[in-house]
Amino acid sequence: MGVSVGFIGATTEELDRAEEDPSWARSCVSELYDDDDVLMSARPSGGPDKAWAGLQFLFDETDVELEFLMDGYPILEDGTLFGWSAEQIARVAGQLQATPWERLAAHYAPERMMGKKVYPHTWTHDAEGGLDWLRRSYEELVDFFTAAAAGGYGAFMSFSF
DSSP: OOOEEEEEEEOHHHHHHHHHOHHHHHHHHHHHHHOOOHHHHTSOEEEEETTHHHHHHHHHTTTOOOOTTTSSEESSTTSSEEEEOHHHHHHHHHHHHTSOHHHHHTTOOHHHHHHTTOTTSOTTTSHHHHHHHHHHHHHHHHHHHHHHHHTTOEEEEEEEO
């Protein structure tokens, strides 16, 4: 399974309710991911999945101000669900849209990443494949934040381990 990060668009009302009733939030997010309803499936969703720490390494080497485990606000005490306001989503979307992949890729350093124990600890096994995986994950992340910002959404961020 592994450690992963995922996002799904959330309305301001849902985020407010989640803060008031964390148990509702857990059920809501589960339903959003499992719901086949067309309106629910039209919500933006996505994320870096297991590539989150590799992307975080690249963000930390540039001027992208995104910290998966520090941004947002905790909803569940166990650290598995966070809320991101529509304003945070819009701010990050702007930063990501202004950051071409090539600027991040220039900081890809498999040996350093292994030395720093950047999850999932596979960077030197297939360095080219790792870089391509991060690129695809970054593109998905940009797509999510762009779509969520365009729709006026905040987000639920799940952190599973």
